[in-house]
Structures are given as structure tokens and as C-alpha cells.
Amino acid sequence: MSIPTRRQGITALAAVLILAACAETGDAYYASIRIDNYPKADGPGEVMSDGEAESARRIAAIIEAHLVRLKSDYHETHLYRDAHPKATGCVDASFTINADIPPALRHGLFATPGRSFPAIVRFSNSNENPFRADSQPDGRGMAIKLFGLRPDEHPMTADPQASRAVTLAGAEPGNFSLAGQPAQDLIMISHPTFLVADAEGYRRMIGYADADNWMADLAAPVAALFAAGIPGIKSATETTSLTIDNPLSTRYWSMVPYQLGNSAVKFSVRLESLPQPQAVPDKSDPNFLTRVMSETLKKDGTRMTFLIQPRTSDTQSVEDSRIEWLEQDAPFYPVATITIPAQTFDTEGRRQACEALSYSPWHALQEHKPLGAVNRMRKAIYEAISAFRREG
Numbered sequence: 263m264s265i266p267t268r269r270q271g272i273t274a275l276a277a278v279l280i281l282a283a284c285a286e287t288g289d290a291y292y293a294s295i296r297i298d299n300y301p302k303a304d305g306p307g308e309v310m311s312d313g314e315a316e317s318a319r320r321i322a323a324i325i326e327a328h329l330v331r332l333k334s335d336y337h338e339t340h341l342y343r344d345a346h347p348k349a350t351g352c353v354d355a356s357f358t359i360n361a362d363i364p365p366a367l368r369h370g371l372f373a374t375p376g377r378s379f380p381a382i383v384r385f386s387n388s389n390e391n392p393f394r395a396d397s398q399p400d401g402r403g404m405a406i407k408l409f410g411l412r413p414d415e416h417p418m419t420a421d422p423q424a425s426r427a428v429t430l431a432g433a434e435p436g437n438f439s440l441a442g443q444p445a446q447d448l449i450m451i452s453h454p455t456f457l458v459a460d461a462e463g464y465r466r467m468i469g470y471a472d473a474d475n476w477m478a479d480l481a482a483p484v485a486a487l488f489a490a491g492i493p494g495i496k497s498a499t500e501t502t503s504l505t506i507d508n509p510l511s512t513r514y515w516s517m518v519p520y521q522l523g524n525s526a527v528k529f530s531v532r533l534e535s536l537p538q539p540q541a542v543p544d545k546s547d548p549n550f551l552t553r554v555m556s557e558t559l560k561k562d563g564t565r566m567t568f569l570i571q572p573r574t575s576d577t578q579s580v581e582d583s584r585i586e587w588l589e590q591d592a593p594f595y596p597v598a599t600i601t602i603p604a605q606t607f608d609t610e611g612r613r614q615a616c617e618a619l620s621y622s623p624w625h626a627l628q629e630h631k632p633l634g635a636v637n638r639m640r641k642a643i644y645e646a647i648s649a650f651r652r653e654g
């Protein structure tokens with residue numbers, strides 16, 4: 263491969279910039295998106311970047327337009343989530359703080375050893391297509407919703423459509439009867455890093471990925487490289503190339519940091535125990551992950567370990583989501599146990615109730631404030647998109 267000359271480089275850059283003008287969709291919706299109370303960058307390690315709130319507003323508009331297009335592409339009567347639309351299972355669980363949690367980590371939810379929270383855990387596939395076969399490589403999501411907060415514990419933003427979830431949950435036994443109550447959410451994906459350094463880079467990248475014209479399609483890979491850089495492309499490729507046998511035995515990471523006391527931390531979940539022996543999954547079934555989870559939870563429950571990774575150095579970036587905090591530099595500590603009891607979760611009522619749920623990193627106590635540019639943007643975007651999806 264030859265290295266481009268300066269002139270060729272300038273021509274290529276000019277071409278990308280011209281194509282940029284054709285790339286973005288979402289203009290028709292742009293005016294209706296409001297970004298109120300954009301979060302301050304006042305947590306440990308946070309630095310606000312220029313034009314960040316405006317980028318978030320633009321991204322929310324692109325996602326709304328994308329959702330409308332997907333609804334028509336799939337001839338569906340309701341809007342699925344824009345990201346992680348396919349739930350492989352939505353299960354009842356409990357989340358219990360370990361008796362031996364290190365004293366330095368005892369803040370907020372984790373302040374009291376032995377405290378237990380009823381929870382709903384939604385496992386998902388990342389791809390935008392809610393009907394895609396589970397055997398396809400993809401990122402895998404795990405979103406935990408913890409109920410049982412005390413009256414003095416207030417999430418920083420409330421679930422905007424709680425009442426609808428409650429109505430549907432009426433038909434569902436177990437922890438779904440708590441849907442709509444104030445909750446602390448903990449959201450993870452099956453990879454340790456996300457893909458952008460800043461808000462503007464992400465806006466440019468999804469503007470291309472989502473643009474509905476051939477010129478933008480052509481420019482998308484080059485633009486993605488400009489916007490995310492090699493570490494971002496590496497992270498995106500690794501995230502979306504995972505195949506798994508069982509969502510309950512997969513490892514998950516928060517990807518981006520959160521506050522705990524005066525520190526920034528990331529978190530992760532790994533399997534503790536799975537009933538044995540496990541049957542070999544039949545991957546020709548497009549929904550085999552749901553089948554496998556149903557089989558696992560038919561007779562026996564399972565346990566997963568929740569881990570916290572405190573930041574140990576300023577070189578572990580809070581703002582740049584592409585930078586992994588390596589375990590050898592910043593160890594993870596087990597702090598809680600997630601118990602998923604034996605249950606039947608694969609029912610139509612549960613599927614509907616799960617669709618109506620809304621997870622957000624900002625359904626969080628002040629003590630667990632989401633940190634960094636990606637998380638600040640997510641506040642505005644999840645609020646706008648979650649409400650839009652449920653109204654559609």
C-alpha cells in the first residue's frame with residue numbers, strides 16, 4: 263500500500279468534507295429536540311468539550327429520524343429501542359451488597375453491607391435489527407434496574423413513561439409489579455471500551471452511518487476513521503464481533519465511568535455459577551439465546567458477581583471512552599451478588615412489559631453520577647429518545 267501524497271491527502275479530505283454536507287438526516291426533527299439541563303462536567307476527571315450539548319441535540323435528532331425509518335422498514339406498529347432492540351430475556355433478580363465490601367467503596371447503594379434490592383435485568387443484542395438471528399456476531403447488553411430505594415434516595419432523572427410500564431406490569435408477577443418506581447440503573451455491554459473521544463466525533467460518525475444516500479454510504483468508513491480514530495474503530499469492531507452461547511455466562515462492562523465517593527469507577531459483571539451440565543445450544547434457532555436462558559432458569563437459578571474498578575491514575579481517561587483502564591493497573595473488586603432465581607420469563611406479557619421499560623445511566627443516585635462526555639450526552643439523548651419511542 264503506498265502512502266498518499268500531500269495533494270492526494272488534501273483532495274481526499276475535501277471530498278470527505280463535501281460529502282459531510284450530504285450526510286446527516288434528522289433535520290426535520292431537529293427543531294423539536296430540547297436539551298434542558300445539560301449536565302455539568304463537575305465530577306472527578308471531567309472536562310466539558312466545546313459544543314457538546316449541541317452535538318447531543320443533533321445526535322438525538324438523527325436517532326429519532328432513524329427510529330421512524332426503522333419502523334417503516336420493519337412494517338411495525340410500535341417503535342423498538344434504537345440500540346439494543348432485541349431482548350434475549352428480561353428476568354427477575356436480586357442484587358445484594360457483599361458483607362465484605364471494601365470500606366473505601368461503601369458509598370450510595372453500596373454503603374450498607376448485606377442490603378438487598380429487587381431487580382429486573384434485561385439482556386439484549388446491540389444490532390438495530392430486532393429480528394436478527396442470535397447466532398450473528400454482535401455486542402450484548404445487560405441492563406440492571408434496582409428497586410427498593412429509600413424515600414430519601416432520589417434518582418437524578420426519573421423514568422418519563424413510568425405509568426405505562428406500571429399498567430403492563432399489572433399482568434406480570436414478580437419484580438415487574440415494581441416497574442415505574444424510582445430505580446437505580448446499571449447498564450453494561452460485553453466489551454470494556456466504547457468508541458469515541460468526544461461528542462463531536464460521535465455526531466459525525468453516526469451522521470454518516472445513518473445518512474440515507476449513496477454518497478454518505480461511500481464516505482462512511484473514511485468518515486468513521488476520521489471521527490473515531492484507530493482505537494475507536496478497533497473498539498467498535500471488537501464489540502460487534504462477539505458470538506456467545508448464553509447471556510448468563512457472558513462478561514459485561516460499563517464501558518464509561520461513574521462517580522463513587524470522590525473517585526471515578528467503572529463496573530463489570532461476571533458469572534459466578536451456572537447449573538451444570540449445560541446443553542449444547544441449537545444455534546439454527548434465530549432466538550436460541552432466549553431458549554438457552556429459559557432452559558438454564560427452568561429448574562435452577564444462577565448467580566453473577568458485580569465488580570467495581572476504581573480509577574488509580576490520571577492517565578485512565580474519564581472523558582475518552584476508547585481508553586481501557588487495564589485490570590493490571592486498576593483491579594476490579596467484587597462488591598455485590600446478583601441472584602437470578604429459577605423462573606419462567608419467556609411469556610408474551612413479560613415481553614410487552616420489558617418493551618415498555620426504559621433504562622438510562624441517569625436513573626442514578628447523585629452518589630453514582632455518570633461521568634464523561636458520552637454519559638453527559640446520554641442524559642439528553644436517552645430522555646428524548648425513550649419518550650419519543652414510547653409515544654410512537
Ligand code: HEM
Nearest residue numbers: 343344345346384403405449450451456516517621647648
Ligand atoms: C453517546 C453514546 C450513546 C448513545 C447515543 C446511545 C443511545 C442509546 C439509545 C437511544 C438507546 C435506547 C433507549 C430507549 O429507547 O429506551 C440505548 C440503549 C442502550 N444502550 Fe446506549 N447509547 C450510547 C452509549 C452507550 C454506552 C457507552 C453503553 C455502554 C454500557 C450503552 C449501552 C446501552 C444498552 C445496554 C442499551 C439497552 C438498555 C435496555 O436494555 O433497555 N450505550 N442507547
